Amino acid sequence: MKIVAFNSSPRRKKSNTNRILLPFLDGAKEAGADVELVYLYDKTIKPCLGCYACWLKTPGECCQKDDMAELLPKMMRADVIVYATPLYVFGMTAQMKLLLDRIIPSVEPYIELTDKGHCTHPAREGKTKSGMVVVSNCGFQELDNFDEMMAHFSVIARHGRGRIRGALLRPEGEFLEMAEKLMPEKVEPVYAAAREAGRELVRNGRVSEETEKAVAAQLLSKEQFVQGANAYFKEMVDKATHA
Ligand SMILES: Cc1cc2nc3c(=O)[nH]c(=O)nc-3n(C[C@H](O)[C@H](O)[C@H](O)COP(=O)(O)O)c2cc1C
Numbered sequence: 001m002k003i004v005a006f007n008s009s010p011r012r013k014k015s016n017t018n019r020i021l022l023p024f025l026d027g028a029k030e031a032g033a034d035v036e037l038v039y040l041y042d043k044t045i046k047p048c049l050g051c052y053a054c055w056l057k058t059p060g061e062c063c064q065k066d067d068m069a070e071l072l073p074k075m076m077r078a079d080v081i082v083y084a085t086p087l088y089v090f091g092m093t094a095q096m097k098l099l100l101d102r103i104i105p106s107v108e109p110y111i112e113l114t115d116k117g118h119c120t121h122p123a124r125e126g127k128t129k130s131g132m133v134v135v136s137n138c139g140f141q142e143l144d145n146f147d148e149m150m151a152h153f154s155v156i157a158r159h160g161r162g163r164i165r166g167a168l169l170r171p172e173g174e175f176l177e178m179a180e181k182l183m184p185e186k187v188e189p190v191y192a193a194a195r196e197a198g199r200e201l202v203r204n205g206r207v208s209e210e211t212e213k214a215v216a217a218q219l220l221s222k223e224q225f226v227q228g229a230n231a232y233f234k235e236m237v238d239k240a241t242h243a
Contacts, residue, residue, distance in 0.1 A: 027198025
């Protein structure tokens with residue numbers, strides 16, 4: 001299984017996204033997958049111009065010259081694409097959206113109807129029907145903060161980008177680093193579940209619901225979360241404003 005993962009956090013290697021993504025990819029490698037990780041903030045991806053040159057003038061090819069020339073073929077060749085993004089304003093980051101807007105050259109302008117009678121653009125020849133895994137983390141504590149972003153990824157999956165084979169959604173993301181010191185007995189099972197998710201993807205073709213739940217396991221009570229976050233931010237603000 002060829003997996004290409006895109007991490008769209010501006011924090012790149014130091015991101016909380018990586019706290020879940022890296023064990024997940026390690027698990028997939030352990031199970032025999034060929035894995036590649038790309039940090040989107042290291043890449044130049046210009047916004048789509050909406051000119052449709054890639055449909056009309058130079059079919060399949062964008063008129064802009066940037067790193068999409070290297071990234072789109074990677075996406076087209078992958079069996080599974082991992083979209084890894086922190087939650088920004090209840091959605092994916094702008095950098096991830098830039099990547100997704102620029103996949104338009106990979107589909108035909110023509111419209112066909114799906115089995116369910118819905119309009120869609122067919123994939124160009126040579127396009128593999130990649131599966132998709134979403135990895136995300138957010139600052140807040142509730143899992144439903146991811147609902148709107150997941151609805152977006154689901155509709156993209158329905159339109160021929162492949163099925164969603166797993167969603168590793170991690171609330172309390174900013175607390176993870178501290179939790180590694182304060183409550184390793186609670187956070188280590190989260191990382192172990194992320195690794196197991198990688199193995200499951202390769203062995204079973206999808207991540208189990210049970211493993212997704214273990215990745216999302218709540219670490220703190222609501223009161224602990226709110227009080228802890230507020231005390232932390234107060235300390236940080238005081239430090240920064242008195243520096
Ligand atoms: C611009 C911006 C928007 C954010 N929007 C949300 C949000 O809508 N909901 C939420 O729970 N956290 C939100 N956060 C918090 C991040 O998701 C959180 O800090 C996360 O751990 C960052 O992950 P990273 O280290 O992988 O970049 C936002 C952070 C930033 C900087």
